[in-house]
Each structure stands twice: as structure tokens, then as C-alpha cells.
Amino acid sequence: xxxxxxxxxxxxxxxxxxxxxxxxxxxxxxxxxxxxxxxxxxxxxxxxxxxxxxxxxxxxxxxxxxxxxxxxxxxxxxxxxxxxxxxxxxxxxxxxxxxxxxxxxxxxxxxxxxxxxxxxxxxxxxxxxxxxxxxxxxxxxxxxxxxxxxxxxxxxxxxxxxxxxxxxxxxxxxxxxxxxxxxxxxxxxxxxxxxxxxxxxxxxxxxxxxxxxxxxxxxxxxxxxxxxxxxxxxxxxxxxxxxxxxxxxxxxxxxxxxxxxxxxxxxxxxxxxxxxxxxxxxxxxxxxxxxxxxxxxxxxxxxx
Ligand SMILES: [Zn+2]
Numbered sequence: 355x356x357x358x359x360x361x362x363x364x365x366x367x368x369x370x371x372x373x374x375x376x377x378x379x380x381x382x383x384x385x386x387x388x389x390x391x392x393x394x395x396x397x398x399x400x401x402x403x404x405x406x407x408x409x410x411x412x413x414x415x416x417x418x419x420x421x422x423x424x425x426x427x428x429x430x431x432x433x434x435x436x437x438x439x440x441x442x443x444x445x446x447x448x449x450x451x452x453x454x455x456x457x458x459x460x461x462x463x464x465x466x467x468x469x470x471x472x473x474x475x476x477x478x479x480x481x482x483x484x485x486x487x488x489x490x491x492x493x494x495x496x497x498x499x500x501x502x503x504x505x506x507x508x509x510x511x512x513x514x515x516x517x518x519x520x521x522x523x524x525x526x527x528x529x530x531x532x533x534x535x536x537x538x539x540x541x542x543x544x545x546x547x548x549x550x551x552x553x554x555x556x557x558x559x560x561x562x563x564x565x566x567x568x569x570x571x572x573x574x575x576x577x578x579x580x581x582x583x584x585x586x587x588x589x590x591x592x593x594x595x596x597x598x599x600x601x602x603x604x605x606x607x608x609x610x611x612x613x614x615x616x617x618x619x620x621x622x623x624x625x626x627x628x629x630x631x632x633x634x635x636x637x638x639x640x641x642x643x644x645x646x647x648x649x650x651x652x653x654x655x656x657x658x
Pocket of ligand 1: 389391447468
């Protein structure tokens with residue numbers, strides 16, 4: 355088996371090729387999608403050239419937001435794709451996010467997509483299988499990215515919003531439209547009684563969250579309220595892991611931080627670690643310096 359990072363992550367056996375989160379689909383090649391963030395969804399998902407498979411949750415969002423044509427596979431069930439056996443595992447990043455275990459003749463590979471081993475209020479409990487080869491994201495693959503306790507961050511966010519409203523002001527929260535905004539709604543529903551109002555785009559995605567209770571409205575009242583939106587001007591706070599770099603805001607992240615990535619590496623028990631996205635070169639180097647067989651994925655094929 356061999357792998358590379360070209361049209362997304364590509365896995366190839368003797369006669370079967372699989373695309374993982376490809377940029378675009380290809381005729382007669384199956385594409386597996388890990389989650390509904392736009393950088394993981396093929397650009398031509400409205401009219402794909404080959405089969406596109408994903409979890410039910412991710413399919414719900416892709417159909418609403420991108421008008422995409424996708425087929426649903428059951429999480430935890432085994433599917434045959436050519437010479438490979440494939441199984442999806444929840445990875446805790448956002449609603450519907452899964453990683454894929456690909457079992458070939460020579461090796462088992464697990465591709466995480468974006469992963470959060472701490473999990474989230476709106477995602478299924480993450481599960482990392484034991485495999486020979488781990489392909490892991492490395493968005494926060496530098497040691498400086500260590501997030502504070504995430505429950506603390508949620509509590510601080512809820513407290514900030516409640517105080518704003520008590521002062522007679524609107525608490526405006528800027529968060530990524532897919533995934534983070536819904537996590538913010540869930541946090542506020544859980545920890546406060548505040549009325550949560552959201553922008554139309556945030557609402558559209560939140561309605562795809564089948565089986566997750568999210569209470570919000572789209573009509574902004576005259577009274578002070580919480581407003582969750584993808585982009586806001588003026589007086590607002592930002593909720594994102596990246597505020598670690600800029601200061602201010604609330605560092606609630608959907609990704610593993612550096613320790614979280616190490617946690618995924620250990621849980622997988624993999625003999626070979628391949629890194630992709632973000633600080634992939636650095637993270638592989640760091641692992642290598644500590645005796646792991648690690649490399650970052652690039653355009654040239656790597657045999658595993
Ligand atoms: Zn993502």
C-alpha cells in the first residue's frame with residue numbers, strides 16, 4: 355500500500371485507490387469525507403464524478419450547506435471498497451466528524467481528518483482504533499499550542515455573556531459557522547438561561563444537527579441577548595483555538611492541541627505516523643527526534 359497528499363490524502367493498493375477529503379472527485383474512485391468543513395469537502399460535491407461517502411451527520415450538513423450529492427455510511431460498520439475494508443470512527447471534532455480505518459493486505463491505516471480526543475458537546479464520543487499506520491492532522495502541531503481546560507473556557511464564556519446581558523448590552527460572539535457556532539449554542543444552553551439568537555447561516559447549519567438539542571432563535575429581540583454569528587463588527591468576542599496567538603477571546607477549540615495530538619498518536623499504537631495539515635513538517639520532526647517512525651505526507655508516494 356502507498357499513500358500521498360495530493361488530491362487530498364490518497365491511499366492506493368494493487369488495484370484500488372481511495373481519496374480522503376479530496377479537493378475534487380475523480381471518475382471511478384471512491385471519496386471518503388471526514389467532516390463538513392469546506393477545506394475537507396470536494397469543490398465539485400454538487401456534481402461529483404465518483405462516489406462520495408460520509409457519515410449521516412456530515413451528509414446532513416453537506417446537503418444543506420453545499421447542496422452536495424453524498425451517500426451515507428454507518429459509523430462502526432465495515433464496508434468493502436475494492437480490495438480494502440473501510441470503517442468510520444467518530445473523532446470528536448465537530449458534529450458528524452469521523453476518521454477512516456482502511457484495512458488492506460499489507461497494513462491497516464487510520465486517517466483522522468480533523469480530530470479532538472477531548473470530544474465536544476455536539477459530536478459523538480471520539481474513538482481512536484489501534485492500527486499499523488496513523489495519518490494524523492497537525493493543525494496545532496507545535497508545543498506552544500496547549501489549550502487551557504476547555505470546561506473552564508466554556509464557563510468563562512458563559513459568565514462573560516451573562517454579565518454583558520446583565521449590563522443591558524448584547525453579547526456578540528464570533529465563531530466559525532460550521533461546528534464552532536453550534537458548540538457555542540450548546541455551551542450557552544447548558545450553562546445559562548440566556549436567549550441565544552443566531553445569524554441565518556449559523557441557523558442553517560444548526561438545523562442539520564439531527565439528534566442534538568440546540569435552543570436558539572433567528573429573530574433578534576429588542577432586549578439584550580446573546581448573538582452568535584460567523585462574522586461580526588464592533589464590540590464582540592472571538593471563540594477559536596487561534597486566539598492563543600492573538601490574545602483576547604475564548605480559546606475553545608474543535609481540534610486536538612499539541613498534547614491531544616500526542617494522545618492520538620499513543621492511542622493508535624501505530625508503528626508509523628504520517629502527519630498532514632498545519633505544522634505537519636514540524637510535528638513529524640518532533641516525533642522523529644523522540645524515536646518515533648514519523649514523516650509528513652507530501653505529493654510523492656510513500657510505501658507503508
Ligand atoms: Zn475541520
